Amino acid sequence: MRLRPTPTAARPATVAAALLALFLSFLVATPPAEAAPTGFRVQNGRLLEANGNDFVMRGVNHAHTWYPDRISSFAHIKAKGANTVRVVLANGDRWTRNDTADVANVVSQCKQSRLICVLEVHDTTGYGEQSGATTLSRAADYWISVKSALAGQEDYVIVNIGNEPYGNTNYTAWTADTKAAVQKLRGAGFDHTLMVDAPNWGQDWAFTMRDNAASVFAADPDANTVFSIHMYGVFDTAAEITDYLNRFVTAKLPIVVGEFGHDHSDGNPDEDTILAVSQQLRLGYLGWSWSGNGGGVEYLxxxxxxxxxxxxxxxxxxxxxxxxxxxxxxxxxxxxxSGGGDTTPPTAPGTPTASGVTSSSATLTWAAASDATGVTGYDIVRVTGGTESAVTSSTRTTATLTGLSPATSHTFAVYARDAAGNRSPRSGTVTVTTSSGGSSSACGVGYRVTGSWSGGFQGEIVLRNTGTSAINGWTLRWSFPDSQRITNLWGGTATQSGSEVSVAAASYTATIPASGSVTLGFTASRSTANPSPTAFTLNGADCSVS
Structure with missing residues (x-):
């Protein structure tokens, strides 16, 4: 909140002097300096921490309100590598209310586990269609009632006002109700970043949130609202996922995938694309959910x-x-x-050079940046007319870019990041012109088991293009020798009949440049011996095996 500046001139001796002094004070008074940001904030379509650096959520949902005794889950989620946990709470309208003390304990557990806490009221789920669901206004009242547990926690807590606040009935009311809930919380003194879920059970198939997000964002007097899309059966193709997320990025509106799964009763979401596009655009994602699912979706x-x-x-x-x-x-x-730690950014990486340019891909290489605490990764961006868009990230000083338009000039640059999230100045740019096309099916395959457990194992397949031009689209086939069966695969779509396995490329692995490779991972059931396959074919042609 900004306070009106108060004149500080000495008291005049006469009424006339007093009036003159008052008049002059209005002439010379200047607005107060902007206060330092408190906690998370949104700027230029990105979620930033108080130190001004991007924060990209990588985490899971945890159903705390139904399993309040599973407090150890916070530490376990952190141990798996997450930086964020979205916590299910209840305001008492549909499920047992989480009181102020419990909310304070949840925040404490998040902080002890070095996790960012996204707190949500679940009672709003499917309002208008689901019996017993409550309104966003009621959810806002709940947050106000537990405000003492959240005050001063703006660095650690994001308030997700209400989960999936409309079903498929009267969902057009979402826009007005969301604006009102945001403004109610701001009026009550909430300085936190707020998160708002889409209607249509969170999946926004009617595009109410997508088409009204700009007006909702403008209604927040703090300009500090993030939008959350839930991706289940509605988002079962790469095109739908890519189009939806890119529309927000293009409009410079902050978006996260607040929930998603690998399967669902309403359809099979394309989780590989959700993960790949989120990483490419550096958008947050929060998978559903840690444990305790019921009602037929235990597989989540x-x-x-x-x-x-x-x-x-x-x-x-x-x-x-x-x-x-x-x-x-x-x-x-x-x-x-303390105090946010390291705030010094790395030096700029060297200007990248390009190699292995094909019709749809190129490999960039650059000189490493330096940083007192170490560089943890690099972000590659496309530069068009002075505007940047994220392409991919790399932990090394090289990256292979795929999916480029053929016979087109593309300009790229690189940023470095350190462990504290500080981002370097931008490198110089390199312009790459792709060729007109071509394909090859010459290939090599590397197969290895990366982990085993009773009755199952995890494997990795490195698919190499040993030809002289790019492979654009592929199907890899092999036969397991001893009854192994794929249970999950990433990097492509697997089908299996008996021992015969066929994998079609995912959108982000479909192009393999000359002398390049893609990596597939999978889990499978196994017998005791678990022998490796000895033959693979790519698009019908035999591959060498190593």
Whole structure:
């Protein structure tokens, strides 16, 4: 809140002098300096921490309100690599109310585990269609009632006003009701970043949130609202996922995938694309959910019976798979020592050079940046007319970019990041012109087992293009020699009939540049011996095996 500046001139001796002094004070008074940001904030479509650096959520949902005794889950979620946990709470209208003391304890558990806490009221789920669901206004009243547990926690807590606040009935009221709830909380003195879920059970199939997000954001006097889309059966193709997220990024409106799964009763979401596009655009995602699911969606549990040592196939995929939490999460800078820790950015990386340019891909290489505490990764951006858009990230000083338009000039640059989330100045730019096209099916395959447990294992397949031009689209086939069966696969779509396995490329692995490779990961059941396959074909052609 800004206070009106108060004149500080000495008291005049006469009424006339007093009036003159008052008049002059209005002429010379200047607005107060902007206060330092408190906690998270939104700027230019990005979620920033108080130190001004991007924060990208990588985490899971945890059903605390139904399992309040599972407090150890916070530490277990952190141990798997997450930087954020979205916590299910209840305001008492539909489920047992989480009181102020409990909310304070949840925040404490998040902080002890060095997690950012996204707190949500679940009672609003499916309002207008679900019996017993409550309004966003009632959810806002709940937050106000527990405000003492949240005051001063703006560095650590994001308030997700209400979960999936409309079903498929009267959902057009979402816009006005969301604006009113945001303004009610601001009027009550909430300075936190607020998160708002989409209607249509969170999936926004009618595009109410997408098309009205700008006006909702403008209605927040603090300009500090983040939008959350839930991706289940509505988002079952790469095109739908990419289009939805990119529309928000293009409009410079902050968006996160607040919930998603690998399967659902309303359809099969494309989790590989959700993860890949979120990483490409550096958008947050929060998978559903840690454990304790019922009602026919028990397959969405990431661990069995809250045991962190019993990862399910969904848990393996989300935590340990491509673009998953373990590989991409960065801890919030607020936990990097007192006062936010390191605030010095790395030096700029060297200007990248390009090699291996094909019709749809290129490899960039650059000189490393330097930083007192160490560089943790690099962000590659496309530069068009002075405007930047995220392309991908790398932990090394090289990256292969795929999916480029053929016979087109593309300009790229690189940023460095350190462990505290500080971002360097931008490198110089490089312009790459792709060729007109071509394909090859010459290939090599590397197969290895990366982990085993009783009755199951995790494997990795490195698919190499040994030809002289890019492979654009592929199907890989092999036969398991001893009754192994795929239970989950990332990097492509697997089908299996008996021992015969066929994998079609995912959108983000479809192009393999000459001398390049893509990596697939999978989990499978096994017998005791678990022998490796000895032959693979790519698009019908034999591959060498190593």
């Amino acid at each position: 549990d990431m661990v069995t019976n809250f045991d962190p040592n019993q990862l399910t196939s969904w848990g393996q995929r989300l935590f340990n798979g491509a673009n998953g939490i373990a590989a991409t999460a960065e801890e919030a800078a607020v936990y990097s020592g």
